[in-house]
Amino acid sequence: DTAVSQTPKYLVTQMGNDKSIKCEQNLGHDTMYWYKQDSKKFLKIMFSYNNKELIINETVPNRFSPKSPDKAHLNLHINSLELGDSAVYFCASSQGGLKRTEAFFGQGTRLTVV
Amino acid sequence: AQKVTQAQTEISVVEKEDVTLDCVYETRDTTYYLFWYKQPPSGELVFLIRRNSFDEQNEISGRYSWNFQKSTSSFNFTITASQVVDSAVYFCALSEPNTGNQFYFGTGTSLTVIP
Numbered sequence: 563d564t565a566v567s568q569t570p571k572y573l574v575t576q577m578g579n580d581k582s583i584k585c586e587q588n589l590g591h592d593t594m595y596w597y598k599q600d601s602k603k604f605l606k607i608m609f610s611y612n613n614k615e616l617i618i619n620e621t622v623p624n625r626f627s628p629k630s631p632d633k634a635h636l637n638l639h640i641n642s643l644e645l646g647d648s649a650v651y652f653c654a655s656s657q658g659g660l661k662r663t664e665a666f667f668g669q670g671t672r673l674t675v676v
Numbered sequence: 677a678q679k680v681t682q683a684q685t686e687i688s689v690v691e692k693e694d695v696t697l698d699c700v701y702e703t704r705d706t707t708y709y710l711f712w713y714k715q716p717p718s719g720e721l722v723f724l725i726r727r728n729s730f731d732e733q734n735e736i737s738g739r740y741s742w743n744f745q746k747s748t749s750s751f752n753f754t755i756t757a758s759q760v761v762d763s764a765v766y767f768c769a770l771s772e773p774n775t776g777n778q779f780y781f782g783t784g785t786s787l788t789v790i791p
């Protein structure tokens with residue numbers, strides 16, 4: 563069973579389109595994240611949700627909107643895609659509090675905007 | 677300010693050499709967590725180790741070992757007798773309970789092991 567699964571793995575789309583990336587975790591964790599990895603491999607936090615509540619919202623264009631329908635899901639919707647949005651997007655989950663765990667990552671979604 | 681610094685951007689070693697990847701972190705919290713991840717060319721992020729701030733015991737796992745020193749705020753990673761399969765980007769990360777469970781990643785060290 564995949565702990566953190568995100569779909570799709572590859573996404574090629576044209577500028578101006580709207581797209582979504584889905585993420586699900588079956589670990590029972592209370593916190594989920596979206597990270598963006600650019601071409602230089604730098605991992606930058608975008609959003610963090612704890613028990614469906616937005617905790618961290620870094621400086622990200624408001625074209626990016628996360629949605630957490632429940633604790634196990636955190637989807638990322640991107641409007642009006644731009645060339646600079648091309649990157650690998652990683653979803654992750656972890657458990658906070660006294661049972662702190664490492665971050666478990668999905669396989670990544672390679673987004674290419676043409 | 678960068679909370680996790682990996683000063684080595686790229687390292688190349690010949691197979692069977694030992695190599696140490698440096699990680700320096702910055703935090704004001706007394707309780708925090710440190711991690712190492714490996715990202716092979718295939719792209720996935722593979723968890724290697726977690727260390728709590730109150731546990732300074734060094735750890736060895738096969739050819740991998742970690743040296744945690746609070747006095748110098750460092751959490752270095754050594755690979756002994758490196759192999760070609762060790763070629764990857766390695767990330768050090770810090771998590772502070774008081775900042776929303778966020779993981780702060782270093783910029784990564786790209787390790788190339790030459791056969």
